[in-house]
Amino acid sequence: MSEQRERAVSVDVRDHVDNYVGGRWTTPEGDSSQPVVDPATGDELATVEFSTVETVDEAVQTADEAFEEWRQTPVVERVQYLFDLKTELENRLEEIATALSREHGKTVGEARGEIKRGIENVEVACGMPNMMREGSGNVEDVAADMDEYAVRQPLGVFTAITPFNFPAMIPLWFLPYAVATGNTFVLKPSEKVPLSSQLIFEAVDAVGFPDGVVNLVNGGADTVNALLEHDDIEGVSFVGSSPVAKHVYETAAEHGKRVQAQGGAKNYAVVTDQAAVDEAVPNIIGSVYGNAGQRCLANDVVVGVDTVYDDLRERLIEAAENLTVGIGLDEDTDVGPLITGDSRERVLDLIDEALEEGAELVLDGRDFEHPDEDLDGHFLGPTLLEGVTTDMEIAQTEIFGPVLCLADADDLDSAIEMVNSTKYGNASSIYTESGSEARQYRYEVDAGNIGVNVGVCAPMGFFHFGGRKASFFGDLHAQGEDAVNFYTEKTIQIERWYS
Numbered sequence: 001m002s003e004q005r006e007r008a009v010s011v012d013v014r015d016h017v018d019n020y021v022g023g024r025w026t027t028p029e030g031d032s033s034q035p036v037v038d039p040a041t042g043d044e045l046a047t048v049e050f051s052t053v054e055t056v057d058e059a060v061q062t063a064d065e066a067f068e069e070w071r072q073t074p075v076v077e078r079v080q081y082l083f084d085l086k087t088e089l090e091n092r093l094e095e096i097a098t099a100l101s102r103e104h105g106k107t108v109g110e111a112r113g114e115i116k117r118g119i120e121n122v123e124v125a126c127g128m129p130n131m132m133r134e135g136s137g138n139v140e141d142v143a144a145d146m147d148e149y150a151v152r153q154p155l156g157v158f159t160a161i162t163p164f165n166f167p168a169m170i171p172l173w174f175l176p177y178a179v180a181t182g183n184t185f186v187l188k189p190s191e192k193v194p195l196s197s198q199l200i201f202e203a204v205d206a207v208g209f210p211d212g213v214v215n216l217v218n219g220g221a222d223t224v225n226a227l228l229e230h231d232d233i234e235g236v237s238f239v240g241s242s243p244v245a246k247h248v249y250e251t252a253a254e255h256g257k258r259v260q261a262q263g264g265a266k267n268y269a270v271v272t273d274q275a276a277v278d279e280a281v282p283n284i285i286g287s288v289y290g291n292a293g294q295r296c297l298a299n300d301v302v303v304g305v306d307t308v309y310d311d312l313r314e315r316l317i318e319a320a321e322n323l324t325v326g327i328g329l330d331e332d333t334d335v336g337p338l339i340t341g342d343s344r345e346r347v348l349d350l351i352d353e354a355l356e357e358g359a360e361l362v363l364d365g366r367d368f369e370h371p372d373e374d375l376d377g378h379f380l381g382p383t384l385l386e387g388v389t390t391d392m393e394i395a396q397t398e399i400f401g402p403v404l405c406l407a408d409a410d411d412l413d414s415a416i417e418m419v420n421s422t423k424y425g426n427a428s429s430i431y432t433e434s435g436s437e438a439r440q441y442r443y444e445v446d447a448g449n450i451g452v453n454v455g456v457c458a459p460m461g462f463f464h465f466g467g468r469k470a471s472f473f474g475d476l477h478a479q480g481e482d483a484v485n486f487y488t489e490k491t492i493q494i495e496r497w498y499s
């Protein structure tokens, strides 16, 4: 057995995927199921059974019953469970990181970073007593004998439906805020990577939340639709591709729920001749090739403005060539495999189409083969295309693979036009030392998250996170103050006293 393969199989991951409902682990009895596959080795790790409409109904009813008592639990008591959850997750960080790396393929360093970003949201939600107070507002003396208040109240059962690319962090964008505000919660994680959620829920179980406050159901599209249509679900958070986000938004809204649906992305970066290129290059490389490009904040098109182009091109090629592709559990790996064979094929098709449309291949990772022959993974080597223009499919479609597209522009105005040419609006970055260029970029680019000399502009938990245009369907975003508004209703209370 090769060294890398031995390293992978040495990690013990759960070989079963259970639901967690009403404080008990149960094995879902589904009509269909799917194997959970290690994308680096091709090994089948477990099977996930898809929960049926009946199983979803049981989970939602359990959460609904738990709501009455949970909403009466003072917020200062509710957050004590989150303080404990933070500790439990920190104690299990290494165990979750290795399981996450194995089921997803990302490097174990990326997995640790992801879990820490998730824990950050638990920490922010621990401040819920203060967060719920802020923005509530009251006006005394509306009239001589009358006061008016706005009081925040939880609504009931919320669900979150999450994607494959951040199996630990994204569930934690929602769970802590939902329960800290007094709601109860049902998570439906991605069926491609359900094992991380098993471990997160082992931490939830160890904390001992009252039964039914935090629940987990596994499954696929039918499970999601059962949640979207359930009468007792008050609100839906979704993160995934834009077509599914739109479906979730429309279906949930049709069924009278509040909904926040984060979709796909197409993010550009612009490097001007005022940039500190030495610092820009590692930032760009991390943004494009990190997580094997499977990140909604990846800047997969990089526009070099005017004279910076040639120097930037040379440095990016050199840096990309030096990346190491391998299994995520190897600490030396920079780029892990793609999640499935289909994902890899999709990226290869996009590259072929770009070449037919006139782009040129400067660095070709298409034929990458891992030296360990017994690793049957979906690897793709770092790839770099140049001569990419905005009319090409690859310039408009999310790549979700380790592919960097280089384009050039005569000036900042035309670069910004290119950035705004896509239907998405998740994120974008500019590399410049000029304040006026940065200011123009921030002002004119239509995206929810803008980085200045920052390649992955992921906001910290105390700020909201979400895109614009086809990257987001809804109103209130995830995290921070938006999360408090999403998970609570402000009731107006008007008082008059006669004596």
Ligand code: NAD
Residues within 6 Å of the ligand: 161, 162, 163, 164, 165, 166, 188, 189, 190, 191, 219, 220, 221, 222, 224, 225, 239, 240, 241, 242, 244, 245, 247, 262, 263, 264, 265, 295, 296, 398, 426, 466, 467, 471
């Ligand atoms: P996906 O849309 O395939 O799946 C996401 C979730 O939706 C999963 O839980 C899945 O079970 C469910 N689902 C899939 N098809 C469905 C259907 N027809 N009906 C109902 N439910 C369905 O997304 P993915 O491939 O897991 O994740 C990658 C996508 O997520 C990328 O487009 C990426 O940009 C996006 N993403 C966006 C953000 C953001 O903040 N905007 C963050 C992370 C990922």
